[in-house]
């Protein structure tokens with residue numbers, strides 16, 4: 145069973161303990177810097193990257209604007225190809241559907257392809273409550289599951305673990321779940337990979353039910369696509385007799401042609417590869433080839449509500465490449481667990497509060513888990529303006545009264561009035577400069593901010609006054625010399 149995010153404290157509280165963990169910070173720094181440098185090189189190889197990025201954005205926006213139409217088209221195509229489509233409004237309904245489908249096969253074990261959607265709904269825990277064991281088969285997910293841990297990165301869920309820690313987990317835990325790790329296992333990557341391979345192969349060959357998500361669903365043909373790097377997904381998608389895919393409704397694209405864009409942008413943005421190592425696509429069922437039963441569970445779980453928000457809906461463009469995590473200075477230091485969700489980093493800071501609402505302590509704090517530097521926007525292959533959505537969500541949180549000291553709200557209101565009245569602003573500036581030697585270095589009521597930051601020194605003259613003295617027609621030049629502006 146993987147640990148859950150239920151009852152997480154606010155981001156600042158959770159991040160504080162992560163910041164004190166030097167091993168964690170070292171692991172994160174090494175991993176994120178390595179991936180981000182490789183990504184930059186892979187992206188720089190394409191002259192038309194900016195056009196691909198714009199195309200990805202427009203495809204997603206067009207699909208989201210017509211989501212009802214494309215989902216119905218998808219349902220029709222999947223059904224015509226021999227699949228069964230189920231609609232789940234929330235996590236509980238999706239979990240119920242999947243558990244009933246597994247029980248109907250008479251099986252009590254399933255193998256899983258790495259899937260954010262099933263983590264989002266807590267599927268493994270829901271299946272365990274029904275007596276069904278779900279085995280993760282992605283290497284990093286296996287490490288997280290065996291370690292009774294939580295994922296901390298979208299693409300590399302065990303990014304917070306180093307090789308020594310992974311060796312210890314394999315040696316002590318594998319035997320409890322199936323084939324044990326070999327005696328004398330070292331932390332050499334080859335040995336660790338071989339131990340995982342042997343452990344998982346046993347499960348692939350025994351499992352009758354596979355569970356997956358999908359990176360994309362093509363409405364015109366009913367085709368689903370999974371992009372992965374290890375081949376475990378290919379095994380789960382082809383060997384079992386029954387395949388159940390749980391997919392967020394925003395993952396649909398209209399046509400095969402649209403995939404062409406994402407086949408280029410997703411691998412380069414995520415693993416810095418020119419082409420994805422394993423791209424598995426399937427359409428319904430085919431006699432004598434692959435699973436004989438296919439179920440598609442279309443998951444809403446807050447997506448429709450997100451779609452209704454004009455600014456926030458761009459988060460639904462996300463293709464889960466994780467490029468934004470790898471460049472984020474906050475993620476690099478705080479790690480993924482502090483975000484209290486399977487979606488960490490910048491995308492998690494805008495997606496979780498929209499999917500789950502901003503009612504809880506953790507969700508109300510997430511829009512503030514950013515310096516708004518904009519690095520996430522620069523690398524996003526579908527051009528999600530994450531800083532814009534963060535500010536939008538901060539506004540929502542401030543207005544719901546969950547966050548924001550009353551002094552802060554009063555100060556912002558007063559500042560708004562002053563900026564609307566230039567005369568008052570000029571008078572205030574003159575008063576501030578005249579009394580500048582008396583200004584305190586710390587602000588009462590804002591100690592948490594000013595205890596660790598210096599207030600900028602007040603200039604002896606406001607810019608407006610300086611401009612009036614130096615730049616208005618007939619004004620005496622400053623210092624006796626007239627600046628020619630060159």
Ligand code: SF4
Nearest residue numbers: 462463465466468524
């Ligand atoms: S927000 Fe953009 S950069 Fe971040 S995971 Fe999603 S698609 Fe990738």
